[in-house]
Amino acid sequence: MKTRITELLGIEHPIFQAAMSWASSNAELVIAVSNAGGLGVLAGGPMRPADFEKTLKAIKTGTNKPFGVNIPLNNSKAPQLLDIAHEARIPVMIASQGGPREHLARFRGIGTKWLHVVAYVEHAKKAEAAGVDALVVDGAEAGGHPPPNEVGTLVLVRRVVKAVKLPVVASGGIADGAGVAAMLALGAEAVQLGTRFIATPEASVHDAYKAAVLKADVGDTAFVGRGGHPVRQLRNAFSEKYSLREKAGATKDELEALFNSATLKQAALEGDVAWGKVEAGQSAGLVDEILPAAEVMRRLVNELEEARKRLSA
Numbered sequence: 001m002k003t004r005i006t007e008l009l010g011i012e013h014p015i016f017q018a019a020m021s022w023a024s025s026n027a028e029l030v031i032a033v034s035n036a037g038g039l040g041v042l043a044g045g046p047m048r049p050a051d052f053e054k055t056l057k058a059i060k061t062g063t064n065k066p067f068g069v070n071i072p073l074n075n076s077k078a079p080q081l082l083d084i085a086h087e088a089r090i091p092v093m094i095a096s097q098g099g100p101r102e103h104l105a106r107f108r109g110i111g112t113k114w115l116h117v118v119a120y121v122e123h124a125k126k127a128e129a130a131g132v133d134a135l136v137v138d139g140a141e142a143g144g145h146p147p148p149n150e151v152g153t154l155v156l157v158r159r160v161v162k163a164v165k166l167p168v169v170a171s172g173g174i175a176d177g178a179g180v181a182a183m184l185a186l187g188a189e190a191v192q193l194g195t196r197f198i199a200t201p202e203a204s205v206h207d208a209y210k211a212a213v214l215k216a217d218v219g220d221t222a223f224v225g226r227g228g229h230p231v232r233q234l235r236n237a238f239s240e241k242y243s244l245r246e247k248a249g250a251t252k253d254e255l256e257a258l259f260n261s262a263t264l265k266q267a268a269l270e271g272d273v274a275w276g277k278v279e280a281g282q283s284a285g286l287v288d289e290i291l292p293a294a295e296v297m298r299r300l301v302n303e304l305e306e307a308r309k310r311l312s313a
């Protein structure tokens, strides 16, 4: 299927594996998705610069297809990671959390396509004015850091598609080909899936994390940290404690300290799925088996085709 995004990036299918700190901070997942005709995306945020550089080399050895790199621009290591990504002449940048303007000319110079993650229509317009090539639009169902105002993907994607001329990649709550078809119907020209790709052998998170994603139903996530920089994660002892303290009227400082006491790394690397931040989207309720990433891609493409036939019948 051809869209402006598949044409822009030179990929076969309009499907991205979303950047996920730790889960996609490795070469294997990125290589598997890109080789299957989608866009694998390396999450550079939590990586040490030396590991980031090594992993980029491994990805380039493992695939000659386009792949993406995510760098949160407000990260303290961002300047170093950007230099390494530039040196490696990465084909696609998926930048988040911060302004793209000052980096565009340098990356354009080496042919990188720059996509920007946004969660508000105002930010979409700003990124378009700055000159990015496309937008990734993240709705409230998403795992990780969804929009604090909790506007869902269905509404937000449609709103942004109508507000900008740039092609849009829909993100948040998509787990199968029917979800992909729904987003394309809204006017998105590709989709990105995070949680679905956690349940793959290639995702570099602890087995207990993957098991928790399989077990979760659609209502089993919590939105933790309202009023700040909230995360969507699976409900667990940590999120319950946070919610109880929130309801009890705990001070902002207490809630902030509690929020910072749990980390994604704790869940992802140590397997502490009770007290760590087990970041995952509502789409966890649509994921019930661990499949190789290439098989996930194959099924997504087939299901998309089935959905299109169903709609045109």
Ligand SMILES: Cc1cc2nc3c(=O)[nH]c(=O)nc-3n(C[C@H](O)[C@H](O)[C@H](O)COP(=O)(O)O)c2cc1C
Binding pocket: 018, 019, 020, 021, 023, 043, 044, 045, 070, 072, 095, 096, 117, 138, 141, 142, 143, 144, 145, 171, 172, 173, 174, 192, 193, 194, 195, 196, 279, 280, 281, 282, 283
């Ligand atoms: C475990 C996890 C880690 C994430 N880390 C990042 C990240 O480092 N950078 C980023 O831009 N988005 C990150 N996200 C958000 C994803 O890129 C994507 O927007 C989200 O997973 C889409 O929603 P879905 O999980 O319902 O598919 C993360 C999401 C998850 C589940």
